[in-house]
Amino acid sequence: MRGDRAVVTGIGVVAPGAVGREPFWELLTAGRTATRRITCFDPSAFRSRIAAEVDFDPYAAGLTSQQVRRMDRAAQFAVVSTREAVADSGLELPAADPGRVAVSLGSAVGCTVGLEEEYRVLSDDGRHWLVDHTYGVPHLYGYMVPSTLAVEVAHEVAAEGPVALVSTGCTSGLDSIGHGARLIEEGTADVVVAGATDAPLSPITSACFDAIQATSPNNDDPEHASRPFDARRDGFVLGEGAAVLVLEAASAARARGARMYAEIAGFASRSNAFHMTGLKPDGREMAEAIDTALRRARRDPSAVDYVNAHGSGTRQNDRHETAAFKRSLGDRAYRVPVSSIKSMIGHSLGAIGSLEVAACALALRAQVVPPTANLRHRDAECDLDYVPLTAREHRMDTVLSVGSGFGGFQSAAVLTRAGT
The missing domain is CATH 3.40.47.10 (Thiolase/Chalcone synthase)
Structure with a gap:
């Protein structure tokens, strides 16, 4: 397979306004915006009080109570997207050689929601500088190590090949797919589950972007606040979500008669x-x-x-x-x-x-x-x-x-x- 280009044979999406690949595409082609006043916490103290939130029910999406308890919101997005992408690809990954299945997942801010929630508990809402770790959940260490996001995806698809967490800020999602395509091209893997996830909507993230005035303060009209290339734009609007692609070598995808969305050229x-x-x-x-x-x-x-x-x-x-x-x-x-x-x-x-x-x-x-x-x-x-x-x-x-x-x-x- 060395030198064979990577092709996309499966797509899974969790996005604001659209959970699932086809609803996502319908939203985009309709030109429909998913930006609104923040509902996942009280944003009244912040300069920018708007965001693009995902209406996401982890149980309706098929996660178990134990998975919901263990996983940060970003990990939940990643696993649900992965399931859709693998099903879309038609691959039976448990039947594949697990050593030839790789994961390349991007994330800029890791388990933000879980970390902030646990810090609030440990510090009694910030009242204590020295925190008592005994109040933390058993999975707190996992929240502090972003690579656990990639591990959750690897566990989901039984991948035993290279597993990487790519964190390069706002290019993480592009870079993770680039890395995944390279694993296919160099012959290191036959299948790569590649994509990215982030769930940054939390008070700490809002405070950080407020401090540098990067986000839009157009709180009275959130639907029209994200205005790229418009003369009246006034900053970006935070969002959350995930997308996962199944990448395969082009020759292997053709041999099994797979539908190929595109080639990562x-x-x-x-x-x-x-x-x-x-x-x-x-x-x-x-x-x-x-x-x-x-x-x-x-x-x-x-x-x-x-x-x-x-x-x-x-x-x-x-x-x-x-x-x-x-x-x-x-x-x-x-x-x-x-x-x-x-x-x-x-x-x-x-x-x-x-x-x-x-x-x-x-x-x-x-x-x-x-x-x-x-x-x-x-x-x-x-x-x-x-x-x-x-x-x-x-x-x-x-x-x-x-x-x-x-x-x-x-x-x-x-x-x-x-x-x-």
């Missing part, structure tokens, strides 16, 4: 070593990641049919990646549709990259570009075709998905229709 990442949260406006490092991913995919910039943007809804990000697209794609940047699904499902930190790759694979299947919701006011600095408000039928063979993260991370993945 190229991936690359860079770091700007510039600033913890800031971005240079020229987009050079993102452009370098795009250039390398296209080269590895053996695709010319003129072949790109759609760009799934990072599109967080901050001025510095929007102008940064707009510049990167122009730098990498040249004149093609003005003729290719670009959109951001964060306008509908918010920014779920490490998970969003995998949700965006899932959206790209589904876009290739349907030959439809999801829109950038809430884009009503043109920004002179962002002058590309950002597919405002309404989904668009569009012929696609090659799509590009990019991510940008705190710490200077810039990643790009190229997906192609299988066999093209």
Whole structure:
């Protein structure tokens, strides 16, 4: 299998407004937003009191009482997404060689909900600086070690091959899929369960983003608060969720007659070593990641049919990646549709990259570009075709998905229709 490209044969999704792959795609193509006032805790003390929450019942999703007791919310998302993806792929993973099944899972903030809840108990709601560990749940250590998220997925699919937790901030979900594709290409694994999960909606996360004023304070109109590339944008909207893909070698997928959503044709990442949260406006490092991913995919910039943007809804990000697209794609940047699904499902930190790759694979299947919701006011600095408000039928063979993260991370993945 060495040198064989990875293809996507299964997709599982837990997203704001849509639990499940097909409801997720329906939400995106309808241009429906899932942002609202936070309900999972009292947000009244915070500057930004809105988020894209997942309406998630772990019992209805098939988890047992013991699993719900043991797993952080992020782990629950990951396991439920994994089950859907594996079922979608048609694989019988227990029958596969477990040593040839790998897991590559991304997460930016790990078990945030579980950690915050346990700290509140141990410290008596912050009253005690020295905490009494005897009040902690038996699984507290697991909450403190993010790799337990990947372990839960590995246990679910009986994987005994390489198991990795990729944590590179907001590019974690792209990077985990890139890593998984590489395991297929180099012949290390026959099947890789790859994706990302994050459930960051908690008081501590809200306080952190409030402190740097990165999130939108548009509390009176949460449905329209996430406005990537819009002149009136005022910050991103936090989200949560997970997406998991089943990756296989293309030849093996063809041999068993599997449906192939897309091929992971190229991936690359860079770091700007510039600033913890800031971005240079020229987009050079993102452009370098795009250039390398296209080269590895053996695709010319003129072949790109759609760009799934990072599109967080901050001025510095929007102008940064707009510049990167122009730098990498040249004149093609003005003729290719670009959109951001964060306008509908918010920014779920490490998970969003995998949700965006899932959206790209589904876009290739349907030959439809999801829109950038809430884009009503043109920004002179962002002058590309950002597919405002309404989904668009569009012929696609090659799509590009990019991510940008705190710490200077810039990643790009190229997906192609299988066999093209």
